[in-house]
Amino acid sequence: MLNILDQLRMMPEVARLAKRTPRDPAAAWEGYWSRVRSTGTEGExxxxxxxxxxxxxYAHVLEGHMDDGLPIIDVGCGNGRWTRWLAGRFPSALGVDVAESAVRRAARESEGLPAVVFRTLDLTVPGTGRLLQEEHGDSNVFVRGVFHVLRPRQRRDLSENIRQVVGSRGRVLLTETNFRGNPLSYMQSLGARPGSIPAPLERAIGGIPVPGHFGRAERRAAFPDGSWSVLADGPVTIEAVPMSGRTSTSIPGYFAMMGAR
Ligand SMILES: C[S@@+](CC[C@H](N)C(=O)[O-])C[C@H]1O[C@@H](n2cnc3c(N)ncnc32)[C@H](O)[C@@H]1O
Incomplete structure (x- = not known):
């Protein structure tokens, strides 16, 4: 009951922030990343x-199912933290992101590392998967936290591009947050209270598309059974930066390891 009252009290502040988000998702992501000044545990x-x-x-799922002789492409790489982790496990890692400011930051944070490159690309645009396939051949794909912020149509466009990228030899590891409550209870779970929204959450509410659920049902809609085989899937815990005096912030998530049929 208290939670619901708090949610009602948070509504005006959340609505005021959310109004600032540009309607065009690509513009929203670019605006968000262009304002980021610090990353990492203490960052924004x-x-x-x-x-x-x-x-x-993820490590044992990657090892069990992906050909580690193929390159890997990190779709929606942000500042490239996970691209750098992947680069140690595959011959090369390419991070792609719709936001040029994210790509510039990722390149800066990865300076001096061999076999990691970044590129600005909207992977929901038809044809971008084929382009990457022509350049890199069959590749593995890693996606963390992208599908849950896309609309159903964009999810299908992105999965179709990923199908082109993986071809017959690559695999995709998808991992997404899957909080099942409403957006306000999600914000509460991240430490938001009436009159007090943690800064990294406030930036997200006021800058990027609203996140949705992404579990098995949503995965099946985006990656139809006729086109994909699931090699492993299940619950996972996604980590966010510590907020509201906590030492960690964990979000329920869903992962799937898949190959194209
Ligand atoms: C929640 S962030 C996750 C970033 C990174 N994967 C991570 O886990 O640290 C989602 C990222 O996807 C990018 N993105 C959103 N839509 C995209 C698209 N259509 N094509 C490529 N990247 C996209 C955003 O710019 C953002 O960097």
Whole structure:
């Protein structure tokens, strides 16, 4: 009951912030990344937590199902934290992001690292998957936290591009937040209270598209059974930066390892 009252009291502030978000998702992401001044645990980017415990959940799935002789493409790479982690496991890693400011920051944060490159590309645009396939051949794909902020049509366009990229030999590891409550209860779970919204969350509410659920049902809609085979899937814990005096912030998530049929 208290929670619901708090949600009602948070509504005006959340609505005021959300109004600032540009309607065009690509413009929203560029605007968001262009204003980021600091990343990492103490930084401004909600999902840019330490990799440690979350990565342990993916490592054995990658090792069990992906050909580590193929390159890997990190779709929606942001500031490239996960691209750098992947680069140590595959011969080369390419991070792609719709926001040029994210790509510039990722390149800066990865300076001096061999075999990691970044590129600005909107992977929901038809044909971009084929372009990457022509340039790199069959590749593995990693996606963290992108599908849950896309609309259903964009999700299907993105999965179709990924199908082109993986071809017959690559695999995709998808990992998404899957909080099942309403957006306000999600914000509460991240430490928001009436009159007090943690800064990284406030930046997200006022800058980027509203996140949705992404679990097995949503995955099936985006990656139809006729086109994809699922090699492993299940719950996962996604880490966000610590907020509201906590030492960590964990969000329920869903992962799937898939190959194209
Ligand atoms: C929630 S962030 C996750 C970033 C990164 N994967 C991570 O986990 O640290 C989502 C990222 O996807 C990017 N993105 C959103 N739509 C995209 C699209 N259509 N094509 C490529 N990147 C996209 C955003 O710019 C943003 O950097």
């Amino acid at each position: 980017v909600l999902w840019d937590a330490e990799i440690g415990t979350e990565a342990d959940q």
